[in-house]
Amino acid sequence: xxxxxxxxxxxxxxxxxxxxxxxxxxxxxxxxxxxxxxxxxxxxxxxxxxxxxxxxxxxxxxxxxxxxxxxxxxxxxxxxxxxxxxxxxxxxxxxxxxxxxxxxxxxxxxxxxxxxxxxxxxxxxxxxxxxxxxxxxxxxxxxxxxxxxxxxxxxxxxxxxxxxxxxxxxxxxxxxxx
Numbered sequence: 001x002x003x004x005x006x007x008x009x010x011x012x013x014x015x016x017x018x019x020x021x022x023x024x025x026x027x028x029x030x031x032x033x034x035x036x037x038x039x040x041x042x043x044x045x046x047x048x049x050x051x052x053x054x055x056x057x058x059x060x061x062x063x064x065x066x067x068x069x070x071x072x073x074x075x076x077x078x079x080x081x082x083x084x085x086x087x088x089x090x091x092x093x094x095x096x097x098x099x100x101x102x103x104x105x106x107x108x109x110x111x112x113x114x115x116x117x118x119x120x121x122x123x124x125x126x127x128x129x130x131x132x133x134x135x136x137x138x139x140x141x142x143x144x145x146x147x148x149x150x151x152x153x154x155x156x157x158x159x160x161x162x163x164x165x166x167x168x169x170x171x172x173x174x175x176x177x178x
Contacts, residue, residue, distance in 0.1 A: 017046065024059075027042060032154070037066045040089075040155075043056070043062050049178070055090035085124070089121045110167075114160045121156040122152050123153070
């Protein structure tokens with residue numbers, strides 16, 4: 001049974017969340033194109049397996065680990081905005097998956113959910129970051145972030161696809177454990 005902490009968080013759920021946070025830190029060290037990393041993979045996976053809130057927590061902390069390992073290259077306030085957008089991305093990703101679960105086939109669910117995750121993690125997140133940077137540093141610096149769009153979208157695609165593959169691989173076993 002396990003000890004219940006809060007409304008939905010049991011001991012197993014808490015341990016798995018902590019493990020995924022640790023894997024997010026490991027993913028922050030697997031970098032593509034400089035500071036873009038596989039820190040969001042565990043957040044996407046958690047949003048599917050454990051729910052949107054767990055995914056959001058992991059997405060938020062995962063980005064902060066990546067920023068910390070990178071030395072906060074865009075300043076701490078900008079990285080806080082990015083971490084918040086990661087949390088919002090995981091919430092959206094997880095809620096779309098839940099909302100479509102009994103409405104469309106599992107394949108269509110994961111395709112639609114995946115597209116939502118990629119768009120939110122790529123262009124939408126970058127727009128929030130650029131807006132924050134324009135406010136804090138200036139418009140010219142914010143436009144410099146646009147160069148990150150192609151590699152960010154590619155990294156988003158990789159993170160989302162790998163999370164979906166892992167989800168489908170682990171789904172039946174996770175239901176037994178959780």
